[in-house]
Amino acid sequence: MQDYSVNQFLKLAKTPKIDIEVCDVTLRDGEQMPGVVFRADEKLEIAIRLNEVGVEIIEAGFPVVSEAEKRAVQDITNLGLDSKISVLSRSVPKDVEVALDCDVDMVSVFIATSELHLKYKLHMTCAEAVKCAFETVEFAKDHGLIVRFSAEDATRTDFDLLKRLYRKAEEYRADYVSIADTVGIMNPRTTGYLVSEIKKEVDIPICMHCHDDLGMALANTLAAAEAGAKQLHTTINGIGERSGNTPLEELLVALRVHHDVDRYDTTKLTPLSKLVQSCSGVMMPKNKAVVGENAFAHESGIHVAAVLEEPRTYELYSPEMVGSARRIIIGKHTGAKALKYITKKMGYDLKKDEICLLAEKVKRCSEFKRPISCDELRRLIHDLDIEVVYPGP
The missing domain is CATH 3.20.20.70 (Aldolase class I)
Known part of the structure; x- marks a missing residue:
């Protein structure tokens, strides 16, 4: 326990x-x-x-x-x-x-x-x-x-x-x-x-x-x-x-x-x-406790950075305990550390200044009041005037 x-x-x-x-x-x-x-x-x-x-x-x-x-x-x-x-x-x-x-x-x-x-x-x-x-x-x-x-x-x-x-x-x-x-x-x-x-x-x-x-x-x-x-x-x-x-x-x-x-x-x-x-046919609100879509979703840069270091900082119990999964959301509040983590998971190895550039683009795009999908993030990465390195699967 x-x-x-x-x-x-x-x-x-x-x-x-x-x-x-x-x-x-x-x-x-x-x-x-x-x-x-x-x-x-x-x-x-x-x-x-x-x-x-x-x-x-x-x-x-x-x-x-x-x-x-x-x-x-x-x-x-x-x-x-x-x-x-x-x-x-x-x-x-x-x-x-x-x-x-x-x-x-x-x-x-x-x-x-x-x-x-x-x-x-x-x-x-x-x-x-x-x-x-x-x-x-x-x-x-x-x-x-x-x-x-x-x-x-x-x-x-x-x-x-x-x-x-x-x-x-x-x-x-x-x-x-x-x-x-x-x-x-x-x-x-x-x-x-x-x-x-x-x-x-x-x-x-x-x-x-x-x-x-x-x-x-x-x-x-x-x-x-x-x-x-x-x-x-x-x-x-x-x-x-x-x-x-x-x-x-x-x-x-x-x-x-x-x-x-x-x-x-x-x-x-x-x-x-x-x-x-x-x-x-009764859908649960995204913020519904335990089983809501956002029950284990994190966007705020400070929160994401802490969760990536130790999930218990912002999760009372693990998503696995209730058959769910953690989600890192890309949006207005996503910080550099979270972006580094997400892009690495996607197969990119971006330098610090490149991550900062990407973060600015993400913040501008997220002003449309919705999170950014991984496909959209991939397009933003390729739109940057940088050499993209693929570290492999």
Whole structure:
């Protein structure tokens, strides 16, 4: 394990040890992103890749939605992956029956518990809603499934009520209770407090399902883990409804850097991200953490010079760790040392004054607000009134 300097602050802050597992919900919650539909073959490929990363649980879908969705879930369960396969279930036994037909390992039985959702969505009293939920939990347990009881909109539910519901879920033999921050209202401090208080109420594991409406899904998920949450929910690239969910790739790298959790194969993260971008049509910003095109790109002369000497100066972790590669960008901020390195890689051996001339040309060309390709750089070199020496391959 690389010795990240941040570890000194973890020790000073007395950061607790964590015991976690990851449940990726890309194939269910991720597909609820407007305009995203995964074909059956795409779902299979994504599930296989998640299994290769080492994700413990894959939420494969919501099989009661359609026959096609049910068949896709069945195809995934038939792969015989090491990852457990879970599906979503409303608080009705019919959904559990469909899950059983798919031969899944786990169901996530959910019911909205906030006054807002009960009044305007379910049009039910709390007593009516939870009666349906716990009857469904009991039905699923009687049929041999692992059951996660999920309180939808938990973070806007009356706190005393929420604690009672989770205690009741444990009485009904639920294997997990799940906190769904459905509209992303939490921050790390409130998340940590909520999880630690729920942990006092139940002995079964707690799950944390975060949305990113305030841009804090990752931070909240980490705070939940540090407060004792066991199961952390993610989607690849953070796709999902509205602003999306906790990004798998960011969580796994953060767990490795901050908590020495190194059992996941992070070298597969960038290829997996690209696969999901292709299948979903949702392209990541260039500056996206971990998997963005610019995550390991360097242009500034000072930065490039340091990175060429020792990559750790401006890279917290190596690009190879996440299946990516370093890129040295030619542009307005590219210095002489970087140009010397790039041109040598291209097969040229330019003298110091020639590099300076080339740097001036690069700066003038880059005023068009775009980086310069190697082919363009080659033309600039040949346009110089110098004798070009080729040192060989």
